[in-house]
Amino acid sequence: MIPLLWGILHTLLVVAAAPWATGLTRRVKARLQGRRGASCWQPYRDLWRLLQKDSVIADSASWLFHITPYVVFVAVWLAATILPTLTTDMIMTPAADLIALVALLGVARFFTALAGLDAGTAFGGLGASREMFIASLGEPAMLMVTFSLSVLAHTTSPAHLVEFVLAGHVGLEVSVGLAMGALLMVALAESGRIPIDNPATHLELTMVHEAMVLEYSGRHLALMEAAAMMRQLLFLSLIICLFLPWGIARPGDAAPWLLVGLAAWIAKVAALSVVLAAYESWIAKMRLFRIADFLGGALLLALLATIFLYVSEAL
Template identity: 45%
Template sequence: MTPLRIVTQLLEIAAALIAAPAFLGWVNQCRAWLQNRRAPSVLQPYYGLRKLFGKDVILAENASALFRFAPYAVFGTMVAAAAIIPSMGTGLPLSTAADAIALVGLLATARVFVSLAAMDVGTAFGTLGARREMMVGFLAEPALLMVLFVAAMISHTTSLPLIAEGLTTRALALYPSLAFTAVAFTLVLLAENARIPVDNPATHLELTMIHEAMLLEYSGRHLAMMEWAAALKLFNYACIGFALFIPWGTGTEAGGPAALMLAAPLLALKLAVAGAGLAVVETLSAKLRVFRAPEFLATAFLLAVLGLLVYLLLGA
């Protein structure tokens, strides 16, 4: 294990922790601009986190230990996921511990904890949100796995850093299969991160809410952890997308420290473009009824499987 690998690993985790709220802030800012509202600062999520960390925690009377433990578990899994996603460099010592399929498992663990905690207190809204989250999750997960399988088949490995490295170094060619899976991945990203066609992140009390409904009972530092974890989740998904579909500029191990230095501004650029794109998608689309969400995710699954089949047939 060379020092460069350790530095890359630490840098990636630190970047994810620091940049995730800013990315969320940037998406919110773009949305506000597109909707002709006065935009909040990019730093707004940090202010929110600082405020929440300074407040006392109020627990429901019948909250169990699970309810108190869940925010740390969710936050922990998200940090662990950030550690194995190659956002800046591919030489990650921790990435040997978990491949792309284990990454999906990590994300699922976080979902289980959020849902269990939401049902723990026993309020109607929490249970409702948890059930909807599970519905979205069980439909989005196969689609996400299919997306990862296509990339894994193209590069003959399930390790995410090796996939990114393989896609950067191979000859430039048109991959219809990757184009299909990119669209499928975008749909999964929207659904999993409670973005607009499936859930509205800007709403707080609405009958159709999913993610916010699960966090209603949380307060103080617990809520801060949960919100930070949600920002990290969005950041992680964006970075998985970059690793699979636009991996150019990610520092490879052979590139040395110089490549790593170059990767940071490129990542910022990719995040800025992706965030603006996300805001445009969210502004253009209307929220679906909850019962239409399965159709939305079935489309994602269909596109991912089509990508897989097209790859098998055309070899591209």
Template identity: 50%
Template sequence: MASPIQSFMAQGAQMFLVLLVAPAVAGITRKVKARLTRRQGPPVVQCYRDLLKLIRKDSVLAGNASWFFRTAPYLIFAFTWVAAALVPTFASGLMFNWAADVVALIALIGAARALLALAAMDVGTSFGGIGSSREMMIASLAEPASMLVMLTVALAAGTTRLPEVAQFLISQPLEIRVSFALAFVALVMVAIAENARIPVDNPATHLELTMVHEAMVLEYSGRHLAMIEAASYLKLVLYFSLVICLFVPFGMAPLHGEPIAWAIGLAAYLTKLTLAAMALGVWEVSIAKMRVFRVSEFLGSAFIFSFLAILLAFLSREVLR
């Protein structure tokens, strides 16, 4: 085990790293989308500017907003930040490794989502209600799939703790595993749905009929909106890190890392994150948004993929035993 000071430093560095890169990741995706549609697009740092401006602005509250409406944004941000800080990114020797469990992670994400859905209904506008009901429909379909995906990988690694899973995967020779390929596809589909990206939801729309996430946060403004926006950037980074950690953890620093291993891990992580953000942009311009009622089919197939993944993993385990 790494020394306590080292693991504390790694954990602290990771906490601030995810917070720092999160708006840039969203910015890169937006920039790629704009360039591919032959627009100039806002600069990559625009998301930072938006956040700073929102924090400085006054928050406008509805007359009947309760204390819950005011506290929810901070709680949502806190839950998402903790979850994002738990997923190992550049090093696996973190202080809170014992807590970086996939079940805990899903619980944290679920708690943030529940808070957002409740807060959206607090003021009593109809958009908030539509948004939360749709969000809950999407979540109830996405959660079983994400659970099965993580259990597929955990079954292979023999543990549900993410840093140990990543270390296990790095130590294995490169193999062709159809179950991992299926689990990867399923997790990407879940990530798209959870982050309100096209084709499930469009982050850039305010059209009544189609918006899900935007409908929920419609009543928020000022620093509350800044918290919610930051949480959604963090959630995107969280899912990218999760995909990277579970399927391409190569380059991540080992449990007792030297500073040089950390540097390599950091460079590898940032490269992978940039590539993932660009891939998301390309994906979003090349596909059309689907109707809300087709989302169940989309996420249903994510569930099918993850279930097949776990079945195939089980099959080859039984056969090769």
């Protein structure tokens, strides 16, 4: 009974905390740029405002355009629940692993791109084409990171990976360092952050994700935005769960440990959001055709991580 309760809390947590993490990143970034910035809770107000409004839908849009926000939101939400946040004792653990997570994100991306094309406007198609270009490089890199860690830990389940790291079976391996570098690069690309895509842009020519959702309004837009925020939180959670899992509660721990796990997770998300904001203020956006080099570099790092496993583990 208790795991079920915590499972429900975990499921609600990933959707409730996502706008806060985005708001925190925006605020820190505004501070670094010398602006005061909106409060961390502003994204909640934005989403609430959008939910109140009617949706305006193009005459040329098909049923696909209507269902996409729901499909995307649910797919990203499901993907986010796969990752342990406050405890590794979860209902989802036997049901899904990291490969399922990549697949769910793929589904969400596929529908977003289709919806971008569906309304028939130029910018939607442009955004969809760019998104697919980025995904074709980012997805293999992410799978490669997953594989190299799975070879090391003999499991693809994130909860078991956390257990493996916490048990001290893995030290400062070269492969782990390389995999972390690759995952950081992929996370920036997949959550649409600055060297790849600018989440705050109003210039159509540089948009990727924003271009695809340009036709959406009202509650549909609210769902798309919430899904984008959740995707960013998902990648922060992924980095935390694979490389910084300390503090998380384990199966069999008493209830107070779960609160410690929750506090640790929130602190780590906040720290990573601040780092992300600082990095975004420091670096300039990349030219579109440089993205191939950037994500190719991530793929190569992930490949090297796998190659070095053969030396250190003597497989």
